[in-house]
Amino acid sequence: MRTEIDLTDSASLPEGGLKTFPTLEGGPEVLLARHQGQVHAYAPNCPHYGAPLEKGQLLNGRIICPWHHACFRVADGTLCEPPALDDLPTYAAREAEGRIYVQVPANQPASIDKPEATPTAEVGGTPPPTPAPAEDVRTFVLIGGGAAGEFAAQALRQQGFAGRVVLVSAEAEVPYDRTKLSKAYLAGKAKPATMPLREKSFYAAQRIELLTNTRATGLDLNKQEISLQGQPPLHYDQLLLAPGSTPNLLPKLPGHDLAGVLPLRTQADADQLLAATKAVKKVVIIGSSFIGMEAASSLITE
Known part of the structure; x- marks a missing residue:
């Protein structure tokens, strides 16, 4: 059940604006966007990892997440670019006599903004409808x-x-x-x-x-x-x-096959690294890319 609420005055949302507004009595927040004179309303957080979308950009008919640059179509919240997997939930909105009215659901999609959280539908994304059985034999x-x-x-x-x-x-x-x-x-x-x-x-x-x-x-x-x-x-x-890539294991280096020389590509690789580094004081990382730097930072934290 969705209830229409008087959210804010029209003047508070200029053309190209992207702003989150609270609802009364602790209700769910609503993200508003004005594009080509039309007001649109959405859940306020990216369905990937819960980034506040009001801190993103509204550009060329798309809402762009400030964290990982997932893109959603302004007109209907449809996902246009990864890494999100789900569409952005949308709410019906209208303007009348200088006010903006929005139909808000009783329960706000959960907002998960921590890197250890599970992404996608837990922050309000919409997975595909369940397909009906068909005679398609392909x-x-x-x-x-x-x-x-x-x-x-x-x-x-x-x-x-x-x-x-x-x-x-x-x-x-x-x-x-x-x-x-x-x-x-x-x-x-x-x-x-x-x-x-x-x-x-x-x-x-x-x-x-x-x-x-x-x-x-x-x-x-x-x-x-x-x-x-x-x-x-x-x-x-x-x-x-879509098999992905494989890490360069540096086979020309002497000792590349010794115990404790490990790549980082799969979850099994990461599990091996965690087990191997529990009782050691020094770790050498070959590669200064994002992955190498992130691994160094994470191992220090761990």
Whole structure:
């Protein structure tokens, strides 16, 4: 049930304005934007990690998150750019006699603004509707269990694909937020339960088959089959390859294969690093990129 409230006067929201307004009696906050003379209302926080969107930008018909630059369409809150996975919740708004009125839900979407939090729907994002069973016999296979593979599977359902969707990942975990590995996870702030981009129930509801711990070993274009390690070949009608990248293990350096020389790419890598650094006083990091610097900062914190 949504109740229309008299939120603010029209003069408080100039053209191009992006501002959060409180509601009465401790009700939910509302983000207002004025674009091309039209007033729009939304939940105030980004559905990725809960950033306050009023501190972002309204540019070229998009609301841009101030933290990670996820973009949402002003007209309807539709997600335009990652890393968010969900649309921005919108509320009906109108202007009359110099006032702005908004239909606000009884319960505000939770605001999660901590890096150890689970992203997406917990801050009010809207996942795809559950697809109805269909007679579509096509199979769409996605190789790669990272953010790209997860979002592609989700997008197929959002766009109405009713056939079989199979997501193949060499890792043991369901698709997770890899960017947290060198930050909150390595610092001990993010627990394994907070890492998945989506809960397992999401994939079940969307009829997305997850083949984890499954490595693709070959591709036959003529037969339209994927060879899988330890499993029968998997036929596809359409195929998306999103396997991600692999770290440079510096094989030319003497000692690269010694115990304690570890990469950081997967959650399993991070778990090994955490176990290996518990009883040591010195850690050497090769690589001064963002990941190297974040890992150094996180290990010091941990």
